[in-house]
Amino acid sequence: MAMRNETIDGVPQGALRGSMRDFRVMQGKDLLGRCEAFYSWQDTRRQSGTWPFSRATEKGPASSCAVRDDAGVLTKGVNFASQDYLSLSSHPAVLEAAKQAIDEFGVHSAGSPALVGNTSTSVALERRLAEFMQMEEAILYPTGWAAGFGVIKGLVRSHDYIVMDALAHACLQTGAQAATRNVILFRHNDVDHCRSRLVDIRRRDPDAGIMVVTEGLFSMDSDTPDLAALQSLAHEFGAVLMVDVAHDLGCLGEDGTGHIGIQNMLGKVDLVMGSFSKTFGSNGGFVATKSRAVKEYLRFYSPSCTFSNALSPPQVATITKALDIVQSEEGKFLRGQLMANILTLRSEVRRLGMDCYGDPSAIVCVKTGDEAFARMTARDLPRRGLIANLVEFPAVGKGLARFRLQVMAGHRNEEILAAAHRLDAAMRSARSQLDAGFEPVSRRLAG
Ligand SMILES: Cc1ncc(COP(=O)(O)O)c(C=O)c1O
The missing domain is CATH 3.40.640.10 (Type I PLP-dependent aspartate aminotransferase-like (Major domain))
Incomplete structure (x- = not known):
């Protein structure tokens, strides 16, 4: 597939291509100056809303909360990006x-x-x-x-x-x-x-x-x-x-x-x-x-x-x-609640046609694979009200991007269902934007 347009829904090609692997080994004697190449690529992603990292919660990791991204934009949503499995x-x-x-x-x-x-x-x-x-x-x-x-x-x-x-x-x-x-x-x-x-x-x-x-x-x-x-x-x-x-x-x-x-x-x-x-x-x-x-x-x-x-x-x-x-009875109860939440999320994700990795645990990773698709999806999530971590290289291999949803005992049922539905909607929208912006190789060759 080749990109037909310079941008897809305003996102430049540069934000959808490349990975952090490209900047892992840097050449040249200017130890500080050579960080610029990474920053420039990162900033292209930041400015186009495809850099969903380095965000800050406004008041801590609640099951629904407000987060500010590193371009300063504040959004609210159900929070599946924090690690607080028993909500302790x-x-x-x-x-x-x-x-x-x-x-x-x-x-x-x-x-x-x-x-x-x-x-x-x-x-x-x-x-x-x-x-x-x-x-x-x-x-x-x-x-x-x-x-x-x-x-x-x-x-x-x-x-x-x-x-x-x-x-x-x-x-x-x-x-x-x-x-x-x-x-x-x-x-x-x-x-x-x-x-x-x-x-x-x-x-x-x-x-x-x-x-x-x-x-x-x-x-x-x-x-x-x-x-x-x-x-x-x-x-x-x-x-x-x-x-x-x-x-x-x-x-x-x-x-x-x-x-x-x-x-x-x-x-x-x-x-x-x-x-x-x-x-x-x-x-x-x-x-x-x-x-x-x-x-x-x-x-x-x-x-x-x-x-x-x-x-x-x-x-x-x-x-x-x-x-x-x-170690208490309350702990056992919270683990039960956590597992019930995990099972609800996994089954809703699958019912909507998405797929997740592994066995039931507080980590529910939803497959996306292709980084461009994952980044377009990530860009759409804040406005839909889902806070979830995009995982791409170096945390996973290239081409194996995913959204890591981390479940807490304190998530409410409606928050879990909202997470699955919002992720599904963002993925559908990203897919159609990409389909419109990419040209199949066969058509390119024929043209
Ligand atoms: C498997 C594993 N080991 C160790 C760590 C490091 O733990 P911490 O974040 O508490 O420093 C993490 C956290 O990211 C992890 O996922």
Whole structure:
């Protein structure tokens, strides 16, 4: 297909073409000046309404809210773009706990956990988390990203290997690249391919350390590996398994222990790493281990822990109260409500003829594929009243764009139905605009 017109409904070709991949490796000695090429492309998209990133909620992530885009335009809509799966970030008991912590401890940790950055409450939270995961120890990090990066960089050295699911999160990939050049990817959720990677490594290097890395629930595909199979595979080859549970811990499973609990693997995975920012209402992350030695080593050799300030007292209080709720009858009720909302959204999306990825979880990714189509759809969503994240490269591969709708327990039924209908209407309108603006190759050749 070729574009017949210079613009499609006012959107220039340049905004519909290209991707962030084009600007990843920049040439030339002018480190600052060479950012201009990216900015110019981004601004073409911004000015044409096809840059739906860097938006700010006016007053926080409610299930319906107002957001301002980075061109300054304010819109309102149903919000499926925030990560607050059990809606705990506005729970009255959580708010109260954070306020009390400020009164009692102040607002700042004022130090690294390797020095005196912990408080009595963060030490207690580490213990609570270890128990929740049925592990011996847990160690806190300032963000989930820092935990994912830090657990790998902290434990893996340049002569070791990382065998990682090809779709693992950026924090894991970046940690792996920082730790060793021996980073080997296996096909997404493919245990046999992981095995063949391990066979190759052990043939070459019988004595190297190997960390196998995967996620409990993949954040763009909403699917899950066979954790028992990966764990026993890792042990068969003298490797350790590390599982990132950012998106399932707290919000999935009867008791909130996510896919590790669902798969009866509590206490059996070598290393578990998680984030509090999806379900526990706060920035922050953790690593859980069966060994005090590993925890102590991480504290002093994992740079994103050692050389970064500890979680602040209000963050710790928020997470601790959120964990109380996750482990209570109310938590079970909220997980039930969340799952009911997820199932409603997925079935409405499909009933309207759209398709979504993976298994039921708080992440409902609706397929668009082609970036031009996705960007034209994204442009239409604010005026229709849907706040949803467009996902394109580098978060997913080129040509695999999608809208990621993130469901909360607090979404009302009418908000869920509105989201599906508004997305469908925006997609239809984008499709007809593109059909009008593109010329089929056969007609172009004939002409
Ligand atoms: C799978 C996964 N791991 C880690 C992180 C990082 O967590 P945080 O945003 O809390 O730093 C994220 C969040 O984007 C994630 O999706």
